Amino acid sequence: MTHDETPAGTPVLEMSADEYRDFLDEEARERLGMSAEEFRHRYIAGELDDSDPDVGMLAALIAVGQNDDRAAA
Amino acid sequence: MPPRSVAQAFADHVNSLLNRTVTDARLTVIGDASHAARFTLACLRGTKPISFALHGSSVRLLVVQTLQLTGEHCQTLTYQYRLSLDEDKQSWLIRWEYYRHRPTPAYPYPLAHVHINAELLAGGADAALPKLHIPTRRVPLELVLWHAIVEWGVEPKTDDWQVLLQDSIDEFERRRLAP
Numbered sequence: 748m749t750h751d752e753t754p755a756g757t758p759v760l761e762m763s764a765d766e767y768r769d770f771l772d773e774e775a776r777e778r779l780g781m782s783a784e785e786f787r788h789r790y791i792a793g794e795l796d797d798s799d800p801d802v803g804m805l806a807a808l809i810a811v812g813q814n815d816d817r818a819a820a
Numbered sequence: 821m822p823p824r825s826v827a828q829a830f831a832d833h834v835n836s837l838l839n840r841t842v843t844d845a846r847l848t849v850i851g852d853a854s855h856a857a858r859f860t861l862a863c864l865r866g867t868k869p870i871s872f873a874l875h876g877s878s879v880r881l882l883v884v885q886t887l888q889l890t891g892e893h894c895q896t897l898t899y900q901y902r903l904s905l906d907e908d909k910q911s912w913l914i915r916w917e918y919y920r921h922r923p924t925p926a927y928p929y930p931l932a933h934v935h936i937n938a939e940l941l942a943g944g945a946d947a948a949l950p951k952l953h954i955p956t957r958r959v960p961l962e963l964v965l966w967h968a969i970v971e972w973g974v975e976p977k978t979d980d981w982q983v984l985l986q987d988s989i990d991e992f993e994r995r996r997l998a999p
Contacts, residue, residue: 748867755832759824760867764854770867778909779866791924797826798935798951800902800912807898808860808869809887812923814897 752784775805822853823889825906827859830887834861834961837988841981842965842974845872847883857889858897871904874894874968876975879913880904881968883961888920893995896920901964902958915970928951954958962989 748766751759762770771783778801779786789795790811795802821829831849838845849888850860862869862884873878882902888895899918915935922931940949959964962985967973969981978984 753828753832753849755836756846757828757831758834758848758864759828760848760849760864761851762853764852767850767852767854773867774869788902793924793926796951798948800900800909800915800935803915803917803935804869804882804884804900806919806923807884807886807900807917808866810840810861810897812927813886813919813921814858814888 771809774808784811802820821893823857823859824849826889826892826894827851827887831861833988837962837984838965840984841976842874842976843872843881843970844875859887859889861885861887871902871907874972874974877968877973877975878905879968879972879974880906881964885961896958899961900961901961903964903968916964917953918954930955932956932958934959942998960989960992962986962992 749761751761753759768783775781775783775786781789786805787809790802790806797803797806827849831847835846845863847861848864850862854856863872864870869882869884871882873880882900882904882923885899886897888897896918899916901916902912903914905913914937917935918932920931930953932955934956935952936949936954938949940947965987969976
């Protein structure tokens with residue numbers, strides 16, 4: 748994991764694939780008590796209540812169903 | 821221009837806007853080596869996304885936005901902008917959410933919508949307001965900041981905040997509609 752900053756002062760955090768996976772896992776576990784992969788499966792299965800603000804936050808963070816992760820046909 | 825530079829230029833612009841109008845906080849560009857053209861913007865404490873304080877008010881704003889770079893164009897894949905009374909997630913007031921693509925095949929809701937943490941006042945209405953996905957167009961972060969200033973007592977850091985926010989919205993629309 749590398750921390751950097753743009754000349755304008757924007758923080759930049761670069762993660763390896765494993766570090767990014769751990770980052771998502773940690774967020775999902777802290778917020779909803781499940782791994783990111785379990786969140787993804789349960790979200791796609793419609794098992795999660797997205798009136799919970801953290802469900803919407805994690806769906807956005809994990810980008811469920813977007814591009815190469817696209818769930819929708 | 822490499823994807824990282826495009827994402828960083830976008831984040832520089834957003835941070836400049838935030839810092840000139842409503843907060844001293846900054847969003848971090850988070851890169852994932854397995855997706856060279858995908859980036860996330862969020863305010864971090866360590867590596868944890870957090871809401872940030874808004875100037876002169878107790879309300880806070882959480883921003884989580886994922887970006888996909890296509891050439892030199894920065895596409896938003898998803899966002900959640902969450903306005904809250906404090907850091908407790910139960911204190912959320914309004915959530916603006918967006919998915920560029922349906923997140924699940926059976927997803928029935930508008931891809932851009934807003935949730936409101938409130939109760940309906942209309943007698944006999946049978947709906948839990950926080951569960952409703954109230955349709956919107958895609959909402960630029962600038963309008964959320966505008967709303968926070970006008971409706972939630974956030975004190976703008978400069979008198980020309982409306983010009984700054986409107987210019988940023990206009991520039992976004994100009995680039996979005998450019999051939």
